[in-house]
Amino acid sequence: MNVYLDYAATTPPDKESVEEMLPFLGETFGNPDSLHSYGRKAAYAVTCARDLVAQTLGVRASEVYFTSGGTEADNWAIRGIAANSPYRGIVVSAIEHHAALAAAELARKAGANVSVVKADGAGIVTAQAAEEALGMPAGLVAVMAVNNETGCIQPLREISALCRERGAVLFSDCVQAAGSLDLKEICSLCGAISLSGHKIYAPKGVGALIVKKGVPLAPLVAGGEQERGMRGGTLNVAGIVAFAGALARAQRYREENCRKIGALRDAFEERVLSALPDVRRDGENRVPGISHLTFPAKGGESMLARLDLMGVAASNGAACSAQSAKPSHVLLAMGRTEDEARKGVRFSFGKNTTEDEALYAAETVITCYRTIKGEEG
Numbered sequence: 001m002n003v004y005l006d007y008a009a010t011t012p013p014d015k016e017s018v019e020e021m022l023p024f025l026g027e028t029f030g031n032p033d034s035l036h037s038y039g040r041k042a043a044y045a046v047t048c049a050r051d052l053v054a055q056t057l058g059v060r061a062s063e064v065y066f067t068s069g070g071t072e073a074d075n076w077a078i079r080g081i082a083a084n085s086p087y088r089g090i091v092v093s094a095i096e097h098h099a100a101l102a103a104a105e106l107a108r109k110a111g112a113n114v115s116v117v118k119a120d121g122a123g124i125v126t127a128q129a130a131e132e133a134l135g136m137p138a139g140l141v142a143v144m145a146v147n148n149e150t151g152c153i154q155p156l157r158e159i160s161a162l163c164r165e166r167g168a169v170l171f172s173d174c175v176q177a178a179g180s181l182d183l184k185e186i187c188s189l190c191g192a193i194s195l196s197g198h199k200i201y202a203p204k205g206v207g208a209l210i211v212k213k214g215v216p217l218a219p220l221v222a223g224g225e226q227e228r229g230m231r232g233g234t235l236n237v238a239g240i241v242a243f244a245g246a247l248a249r250a251q252r253y254r255e256e257n258c259r260k261i262g263a264l265r266d267a268f269e270e271r272v273l274s275a276l277p278d279v280r281r282d283g284e285n286r287v288p289g290i291s292h293l294t295f296p297a298k299g300g301e302s303m304l305a306r307l308d309l310m311g312v313a314a315s316n317g318a319a320c321s322a323q324s325a326k327p328s329h330v331l332l333a334m335g336r337t338e339d340e341a342r343k344g345v346r347f348s349f350g351k352n353t354t355e356d357e358a359l360y361a362a363e364t365v366i367t368c369y370r371t372i373k374g375e376e377g
């Protein structure tokens with residue numbers, strides 16, 4: 001049996017997304033910036049997609065900027081808002097995706113003061129920790145809605161209140177939140193959020209940055225009038241149309257999907273943790289689709305390799321760092337040792353996961369870990 005449990009790395013495009021894209025890969029191929037009928041048809045599709053994203057999120061169409069995905073949106077938000085802010089300070093959580101951390105590092109090299117906030121042992125960036133970092137005047141506070149390794153949901157309501165008090169813009173990476181949290185509520189709390197298509201059953205290479213009116217944002221790409229002159233470059237029409245549809249579906253079926261996915265994740269964890277008492281479940285207050293487990297006997301890589309041989313595809317956390325044996329920066333920020341931070345495996349469930357797959361994966365995890373421990377002993 002082959003079981004895909006890496007939905008947090010990427011999701012397969014769903015049937016609807018593919019169907020939504022097809023016309024724009026075929027006869028409706030026009031450049032949306034062209035003035036003739038071919039161009040106007042493509043431009044109309046982008047306008048409808050922008051309106052649908054705005055309606056889904058409860059924001060204005062003029063607050064939606066299409067991007068190539070989450071990495072670009074994170075970079076743009078952090079560097080683009082900080083650059084235009086009256087304060088040169090950025091507060092960033094230590095558990096952010098590398099895209100946000102690296103962008104903050106570039107801003108630091110460009111002269112910004114950057115303060116990094118740790119998470120607690122349960123994987124949560126508390127408002128109290130953020131408040132301590134806000135000792136300096138900061139224009140931007142970046143705290144993700146859901147961590148991509150542990151699935152921990154961050155307390156954005158409290159952090160948003162704090163930001164409002166201090167006059168800082170709250171930016172939240174919502175790439176992992178779109179299928180499980182209410183994005184309208186999150187948008188009401190934040191000055192900016194980022195999204196990515198391929199985590200919500202749309203294709204790779206498309207996403208969005210939402211920036212509220214009044215939040216200062218520097219342009220990202222010069223050389224074209226696209227995205228109101230802020231991000232030049234011919235738009236990925238097919239991707240944008242599919243992204244907008246996928247986002248609307250992710251929010252519309254959120255509760256139903258979460259119930260189903262959460263039941264599978266919980267059954268998987270229950271079986272694994274009851275059979276393997278030394279395995280630890282990481283994080284509290286999690287979205288239903290993610291299970292991060294620490295296997296103390298051996299590095300996460302050995303588990304992943306064995307699982308792969310037995311048909312189970314999981315991950316050691318951030319997809320971008322899956323090739324490296326580095327300890328997880330998220331687990332380190334939660335206070336784990338370097339050794340512990342190398343022993344995690346993330347299993348992420350999605351809307352196509354079946355009960356048989358979840359149970360097969362659990363039995364496979366148990367067999368693999370027992371084999372590894374036997375070898376070690």
Ligand SMILES: Cc1ncc(COP(=O)(O)O)c(C=O)c1O
Nearest residue numbers: 069070071097148173175176196
């Ligand atoms: C939380 C988070 N932010 C940003 C990204 C990057 O998104 P993209 O792959 O669309 O560049 C990811 C992808 O793994 C993610 O999980």
